[in-house]
Amino acid sequence: MKTGRTKPLACIISAGSSKYGKRDGLYARELFAEAAYEAFDRCPNLDPQKDIDSVYVGQAYESLEHQANISPGFAASIGLQKKPTVRVESVSSSSATALRHAIFGILGGMYDTIMIGGAEKMTHRSVGEAIEIISMAADFPFEQWQGATLPGLCALIAREHMRLYGTTEEQMAKVAVKNHRNAVDNPKAQFRKEITIEEVMSSRIVADPLKLYDCSAITDGASCVIICKPEIARRYTDNFVEIIGTGEGSDAEIIMERESLTSFFSTKKASEGAYSTAKVEPKDLDFAEVHDAFTINEIIAYEDLGFCKKGEGGAMVDQGAFERDGKLPVNTSGGLKGKGHPVGASGAAQVYEAYLQLTDQAGKRQIQSPQIGLTHAMGGAGVNVVSHIFRRH
Amino acid sequence: MKTGRTKPLACIISAGSSKYGKRDGLYARELFAEAAYEAFDRCPNLDPQKDIDSVYVGQAYESLEHQANISPGFAASIGLQKKPTVRVESVSSSSATALRHAIFGILGGMYDTIMIGGAEKMTHRSVGEAIEIISMAADFPFEQWQGATLPGLCALIAREHMRLYGTTEEQMAKVAVKNHRNAVDNPKAQFRKEITIEEVMSSRIVADPLKLYDCSAITDGASCVIICKPEIARRYTDNFVEIIGTGEGSDAEIIMERESLTSFFSTKKASEGAYSTAKVEPKDLDFAEVHDAFTINEIIAYEDLGFCKKGEGGAMVDQGAFERDGKLPVNTSGGLKGKGHPVGASGAAQVYEAYLQLTDQAGKRQIQSPQIGLTHAMGGAGVNVVSHIFRRH
Numbered sequence: 181m182k183t184g185r186t187k188p189l190a191c192i193i194s195a196g197s198s199k200y201g202k203r204d205g206l207y208a209r210e211l212f213a214e215a216a217y218e219a220f221d222r223c224p225n226l227d228p229q230k231d232i233d234s235v236y237v238g239q240a241y242e243s244l245e246h247q248a249n250i251s252p253g254f255a256a257s258i259g260l261q262k263k264p265t266v267r268v269e270s271v272s273s274s275s276a277t278a279l280r281h282a283i284f285g286i287l288g289g290m291y292d293t294i295m296i297g298g299a300e301k302m303t304h305r306s307v308g309e310a311i312e313i314i315s316m317a318a319d320f321p322f323e324q325w326q327g328a329t330l331p332g333l334c335a336l337i338a339r340e341h342m343r344l345y346g347t348t349e350e351q352m353a354k355v356a357v358k359n360h361r362n363a364v365d366n367p368k369a370q371f372r373k374e375i376t377i378e379e380v381m382s383s384r385i386v387a388d389p390l391k392l393y394d395c396s397a398i399t400d401g402a403s404c405v406i407i408c409k410p411e412i413a414r415r416y417t418d419n420f421v422e423i424i425g426t427g428e429g430s431d432a433e434i435i436m437e438r439e440s441l442t443s444f445f446s447t448k449k450a451s452e453g454a455y456s457t458a459k460v461e462p463k464d465l466d467f468a469e470v471h472d473a474f475t476i477n478e479i480i481a482y483e484d485l486g487f488c489k490k491g492e493g494g495a496m497v498d499q500g501a502f503e504r505d506g507k508l509p510v511n512t513s514g515g516l517k518g519k520g521h522p523v524g525a526s527g528a529a530q531v532y533e534a535y536l537q538l539t540d541q542a543g544k545r546q547i548q549s550p551q552i553g554l555t556h557a558m559g560g561a562g563v564n565v566v567s568h569i570f571r572r573h
Numbered sequence: 574m575k576t577g578r579t580k581p582l583a584c585i586i587s588a589g590s591s592k593y594g595k596r597d598g599l600y601a602r603e604l605f606a607e608a609a610y611e612a613f614d615r616c617p618n619l620d621p622q623k624d625i626d627s628v629y630v631g632q633a634y635e636s637l638e639h640q641a642n643i644s645p646g647f648a649a650s651i652g653l654q655k656k657p658t659v660r661v662e663s664v665s666s667s668s669a670t671a672l673r674h675a676i677f678g679i680l681g682g683m684y685d686t687i688m689i690g691g692a693e694k695m696t697h698r699s700v701g702e703a704i705e706i707i708s709m710a711a712d713f714p715f716e717q718w719q720g721a722t723l724p725g726l727c728a729l730i731a732r733e734h735m736r737l738y739g740t741t742e743e744q745m746a747k748v749a750v751k752n753h754r755n756a757v758d759n760p761k762a763q764f765r766k767e768i769t770i771e772e773v774m775s776s777r778i779v780a781d782p783l784k785l786y787d788c789s790a791i792t793d794g795a796s797c798v799i800i801c802k803p804e805i806a807r808r809y810t811d812n813f814v815e816i817i818g819t820g821e822g823s824d825a826e827i828i829m830e831r832e833s834l835t836s837f838f839s840t841k842k843a844s845e846g847a848y849s850t851a852k853v854e855p856k857d858l859d860f861a862e863v864h865d866a867f868t869i870n871e872i873i874a875y876e877d878l879g880f881c882k883k884g885e886g887g888a889m890v891d892q893g894a895f896e897r898d899g900k901l902p903v904n905t906s907g908g909l910k911g912k913g914h915p916v917g918a919s920g921a922a923q924v925y926e927a928y929l930q931l932t933d934q935a936g937k938r939q940i941q942s943p944q945i946g947l948t949h950a951m952g953g954a955g956v957n958v959v960s961h962i963f964r965r966h
Contacts, residue, residue: 243636246717248709249664249952252826264821265957266670269660271642277659281674287681316641428657433645559642564658
């Protein structure tokens with residue numbers, strides 16, 4: 181162990197994920213069930229009906245399936261329709277926020293064992309419909325109404341980062357190349373195909389300077405984790421993971437109201453909370469899963485999470501610091517870029533990867549005996565961030 | 574005190590509400606701010622910036638304002654954009670579910686003081702748009718797709734209750750008459766006008782046997798409460814309310830999958846949880862705010878909450894048991910029927926009423942020195958219910 185043994189807040193006893201990609205003919209609840217049954221299979225000592233006290237769901241856009249109040253339907257898809265449920269929504273960080281509140285439920289003594297799942301069914305919508313729906317993550321009166329989309333807002337952020345710190349389009353491209361390379365070894369990933377810097381650079385412009393391969397895709401998918409209070413984890417399995425840190429940060433939804441375009445207060449505050457509850461520092465981490473809906477987001481995350489100094493994210497990419505065999509592997513799962521980004525699922529997907537890595541179940545993308553990992557999920561363009569820290573038990 | 578002093582889970586130190594009704598030219602966040610500033614005004618010792626640790630938001634339909642991830646915007650509307658926030662969604666019980674999870678946050682030791690708000694802006698939509706959006710509360714593949722709307726589903730439930738127990742349309746009408754009468758004395762209510770049984774009976778049919786006046790309306794509005802851990806309540810005010818019970822129940826979203834059409838497992842389970850944590854029984858209650866989106870819902874709530882035996886709800890209405898001067902006043906606020914039903918706000922609105930009644934601030938509708946009250950918020954047609962019990966301190 182690299183640190184003194186902070187008491188865990190909760191333990192992850194299992195996790196699951198659907199295949200990500202274009203999943204025709206399925207509802208989000210069916211994708212959720214696919215993820216849940218993998219989690220049940222991994223943990224045969226768990227009797228879901230008897231042991232799971234509540235189902236927490238992260239799901240972003242009720243418009244996609246014309247379905248509000250989706251959490252009871254998710255629970256019903258796995259036979260738990262009589263259990264209390266809750267849907268939490270903070271767009272891309274929805275299921276990470278759900279995990280945070282599930283931890284509160286355990287710490288508060290209300291529940292012993294909780295299923296947390298995220299799911300989104302998106303690809304049945306036309307690209308135009310999907311863009312209109314996804315744009316709801318931006319502020320309506322001050323951003324959407326002016327024509328700003330998420331790629332547009334992140335392009336502004338990228339331009340400013342380039343201006344201030346000399347970050348280059350090639351450095352952003354390298355983030356995409358790295359994450360796609362990692363996704364090749366993730367059987368659940370949407371894109372299992374390596375790409376080159378040249379392919380990224382020559383892909384069509386979405387919002388200058390962001391090109392197609394700088395942007396995550398429209399994806400169907402679901403991921404889940406099952407947590408319990410630390411005292412009872414061994415009842416279910418010896419192969420569990422400890423959650424030792426949780427933090428959350430929020431900032432003005434409207435980017436023009438922020439103090440900085442290129443550093444997110446939300447990430448800083450969330451990681452500060454996670455590091456301080458876990459009593460670890462960035463140098464203690466063995467891997468991280470960070471929000472990379474757009475490649476610039478990942479570079480800014482390196483900086484705001486303390487993996488490098490402000491403005492040095494791009495240079496660190498050039499050095500290969502965040503490759504799977506680098507100083508600190510980032511997005512070994514393939515990230516939102518390579519694995520796919522079913523919005524409400526992405527927070528849980530990061531935790532799924534952390535669980536696999538810390539229990540040596542990550543297959544071909546397994547890193548060597550990691551002890552501590554961090555997840556970083558972001559709603560909107562730096563609006564609200566939830567970060568968790570996990571430890572091998 | 575009617576009961577032994579169960580330790581409170583949390584305390585309500587203030588509450589506020591916007592005016593309900595048609596509020597042209599305002600966003601939900603502005604309605605939320607209107608409610609929040611009333612709460613701040615009631616509690617001058619509270620410094621929101623310093624004291625409020627998090628903002629929990631209940632909001633049902635992101636489509637209404639084309640705005641997802643709404644909680645940071647709500648927080649920003651009252652200057653708290655740097656505070657962690659969460660949006661919870663369970664349609665009509667959204668902000669009651671938010672309160673339940675805020676209580677978990679306090680019990681878990683994560684936060685000391687939390688603002689919980691609910692808001693919905695609806696009337697800017699055409700009736701057709703509003704109905705289409707509200708219908709998202711029903712199950713898409715098995716209900717919406719077959720043409721079932723919420724009034725339609727509740728009409729089926731009403732018919733079955735009439736068949737099994739002899740409940741009459743007049744008895745349902747009397748619920749509407751009572752709640753409108755109560756709303757006359759609520760300055761925040763949408764409808765401050767008495768109606769007669771004849772007016773209800775002759776109003777146009779929405780979904781037989783439910784008529785226009787059996788149904789709650791489309792409303793703009795917001796309500797909020799501020800809670801804190803019990804140990805620090807006196808720091809802010811002497812006039813606080815104790816939350817002593819919380820419970821939640823859920824059932825199959827699809828009504829055809831239920832064991833009963835006329836009794837809601839969700840309500841029974843939620844109230845069981847609330848009664849048992851609070852260590853009180855129905856006979857100990859001095860008032861209740863229950864879900865009455867349709868009049869039949871209120872009659873079924875009497876039965877499922879243990880205010881009377883199964884099937885006797887209608888007869889109890891004839892006896893006037895739930896009038897403001899009856900055995901157990903129900904919906905002194907006017908209920909969703911008279912006060913209005915801005916979906917995501919309604920759970921918090923019930924708690925606002927409980928706070929006013931238990932601190933003798935309910936003005937002309939104040940009941941005499943109530944000690945204990947219950948709230949009952951329901952998502953969908955009996956899908957998920959959250960119930961809380963409050964005590965005068």
